[in-house]
Amino acid sequence: MTKRYFIWTVGCQMNEADSERIERDLAGQGLSPAETAESADLIVLNTCSVRAAAEERTYGKLGELRDLKRRRPDLIVAVGGCMVGADHSALARRAPHVDLFFRPQQHQTLIGRVAGTAGGVPARLDLDVELGGTGDGCVDDSIALSARIGRPARFLNVMSGCNRACTYCIVPLRRGRETSRPTSDLAEDARRLVAEGAREVTLLGQIVDRYGRDLPDRPDLATLFEALSSIEGLQRIRFLTSHPADMPERVIDAVARLPKVMPHFNIPVQSGDDAMLRRMRRGYTVERYRRLIDRVRSVVPDATIATDVIVGMCGETEAEFGNTLRLIEDVRFDVVHVAMYSPRPETRAAAWNDDVPPDVKRARLHAVEEVQERISTQINHGYLGRIEPVLVEGTRRGRWEGRTQGNKLVFFDDPRPLVGEIVPVQITRTGAWSLQGEVPRAVTPERHRFAIV
Numbered sequence: 001m002t003k004r005y006f007i008w009t010v011g012c013q014m015n016e017a018d019s020e021r022i023e024r025d026l027a028g029q030g031l032s033p034a035e036t037a038e039s040a041d042l043i044v045l046n047t048c049s050v051r052a053a054a055e056e057r058t059y060g061k062l063g064e065l066r067d068l069k070r071r072r073p074d075l076i077v078a079v080g081g082c083m084v085g086a087d088h089s090a091l092a093r094r095a096p097h098v099d100l101f102f103r104p105q106q107h108q109t110l111i112g113r114v115a116g117t118a119g120g121v122p123a124r125l126d127l128d129v130e131l132g133g134t135g136d137g138c139v140d141d142s143i144a145l146s147a148r149i150g151r152p153a154r155f156l157n158v159m160s161g162c163n164r165a166c167t168y169c170i171v172p173l174r175r176g177r178e179t180s181r182p183t184s185d186l187a188e189d190a191r192r193l194v195a196e197g198a199r200e201v202t203l204l205g206q207i208v209d210r211y212g213r214d215l216p217d218r219p220d221l222a223t224l225f226e227a228l229s230s231i232e233g234l235q236r237i238r239f240l241t242s243h244p245a246d247m248p249e250r251v252i253d254a255v256a257r258l259p260k261v262m263p264h265f266n267i268p269v270q271s272g273d274d275a276m277l278r279r280m281r282r283g284y285t286v287e288r289y290r291r292l293i294d295r296v297r298s299v300v301p302d303a304t305i306a307t308d309v310i311v312g313m314c315g316e317t318e319a320e321f322g323n324t325l326r327l328i329e330d331v332r333f334d335v336v337h338v339a340m341y342s343p344r345p346e347t348r349a350a351a352w353n354d355d356v357p358p359d360v361k362r363a364r365l366h367a368v369e370e371v372q373e374r375i376s377t378q379i380n381h382g383y384l385g386r387i388e389p390v391l392v393e394g395t396r397r398g399r400w401e402g403r404t405q406g407n408k409l410v411f412f413d414d415p416r417p418l419v420g421e422i423v424p425v426q427i428t429r430t431g432a433w434s435l436q437g438e439v440p441r442a443v444t445p446e447r448h449r450f451a452i453v
């Protein structure tokens, strides 16, 4: 009987892309996807430690799996991702029912065990067993990764790790130093994704602008854009995340020059106050950030810009927070992802006094959300009546769902099968978080030149 796996992913798109690779490798070992965790032989938790809330979700899931494992001792539980550091003994003590831990980007440890090639397969990891019944302890709240294969918009990790050391951030401690993948490997991966039905690929890196600096031939993100632009069938290339101190002019120019590279930038500012930026060790000033945004907008006039903001980090005063609000008002981002600071173990800031009370953090978060909702509403209103090329990614509540070149979410109705098509949609309604529209008569979508799985 074919053994089945179930993958539960928390966190960022990089984790999602890692999970896709795990899935592909498990499929290569002859395993097939399970519909639910209860019906799986192998459950993989791909974890995130960027915020305390993400870790709590994993601990909750591990608690559910403890019950399931009690009923099904043959079940294999593997935990990977950013919660697994060099020393994961505390995690192992808290979750003794986990069979295997593997660090980010080291999922071959898992695949090796499954394949029985990592120095012998311990009995507990022997997957060649008959299944027992299903339990009811695990709620299926994961993304069914197998459903992602064949989707028009896919992720591709081009590098991992980060050489910076922002004082609040645990990523460098868990994902290590920057390691880029060779351009030729990435082009091969992108071709495979296109063969599976992808029309858009998002290139992912912790600081994606630094792609290639560690490779012998020192390619950069712009040369990677060029290499991928030549792939037939690949219509759109996106990239994230950028760092304000690392974004070269060549990348901005390449976005303007290469039609397949979408004019959307994700440039986290984190704070609008210089003293706070110094405490965060971000490596730029507010003025430098503003100049970068001006440069992006002058070279790529239709650019949409998203940012990340942390509120309530150690010692953040009302005046410092006010500077962040002012920056948001001035820059008028398309999207602001805002998070409350939570100390992460082993980071530099973890030793500092987490002195902004939780209700103040929450109030600041809501203040950012309010300001940004107003700005996003105003910006999106400007799309009314425009015709936007939308890549249709799927359906939600019976309507087509897709994204514009600038990454705006669009919903519309149309009787035709449109997944994977780029459809001109006239915008008829706008809101803070999405647009709605209709396909003008006498306009047909571009035909898909390859199979949609």
Ligand code: SF4
Residues within 6 Å of the ligand: 162, 163, 164, 165, 166, 169, 170, 171, 172, 206, 207, 243
């Ligand atoms: S740039 Fe800073 S916030 Fe981003 S991953 Fe690196 S250390 Fe973390």
